[in-house]
Amino acid sequence: MEKYHTEVFYAAAYKFGIRSEGTQITHFSEHSLVGSFERDGAKYFLRVTNSLHKQFEKIIGEVQWVNFLNGKGLRISRAIHSLDGNLAERLIVADNCFTAVCFKGAQGRPVRRSDQSENLFKRMGMFMGKMHNITKQYVHEDLITRRSDWSVETKKVLGIDLPTSEKDIIRRYVALLEYVSELPYSVDSYGLIHADFHYGNFFIDGDSIYLFDFDACRYSWFIDDIAVALFYASPIVSSSSYANTFLTSFMEGYRAKNCLEEVWLKEIPYFIKLREIGRYIKLFHACGGKIEELHQWGRDFMKNRKESIIRDFPVV
DSSP, X not given: XXXXXXXXXXXXXXXXXXXXXXXXXXXEOSSXXXXXXXXXXXXXXXXEEETTTSOHHHHHHHHHHHHHHHHTTOOBOOEEOOTTSOSSEEEEETTEEEEEEEEEOOSSEEOOGGGOSHHHHHHHHHHHHHHHHHHTTOOOOOTTTSOOBHHHHHHHHHTSOOOGGGHHHHHHHHHHHHHHTTSOOOTTTEEEEOSOOSGGGEEEETTEEEEOOOTTOEEEEHHHHHHHHHHHHSOSSOOHHHHHHHHHHHHHHHHHHOOOOGGGGGGHHHHHHXXXXXXXXXXXXXXXXXXXXXXXXXXXXXXXXXHHHHHTOOOO
């Protein structure tokens, strides 16, 4: 992706009628690139994604759901149309395929450490509860653009080749998948979820939350979304008291906006462990087992992580 940064970004900007000299690349990775620009006093973000990471059709499914939620009153960065009236544009640069989408910038500011309180946790729960409640009304009939379900990501993780030293990790991951796959489905417990609800993906605007980055959205159980929020809200060094405080306040807010049977709360440890092991496998593979070569967050996450996964693995 890095090799074609400028060419790809300018091609995407042209599709959305953006003057290239007024844009700024703010983020890039091996599979996507994000840039910002201003128009009529408002900020917008242009995202370009390599089709090897996400197919054009699935990104269409993402932005359609985003705009559905926005249209129902949720404060979410909505996708805007290109000059040709499309929510997503396909680009071919140097025989590589990319998808460009453009979102209106979120209002507010990033979350600070001082913001992380029971009040914020409750507001996070209220936002997610409202999102899940609204999603029950959403029907996406086009199977081509319909977002994938939770199992697609887990299959990608299972496809990562790890050394035999990690066989205990893989064995536990497979056991979790077998357990989760047997959980029941219903419109009140399963639907489209954000799947990456954490402090880095929403802004605070007064007493409101403004959510963005739906790249990971998928079909899964609503409790999966709650578990992911808890997983990322808790400190790297796990603290049961902090986690309990977060979940208590979060669920108080969630129940005010959506009804989810209490029995689902017992599934939280399984979905947290699913995310934790998946993250471990990806990071281990990325650095070839050389943990010291990871970025700071990765090093902190991986420290004693294998031992904790094995020690605290839930009974399945």
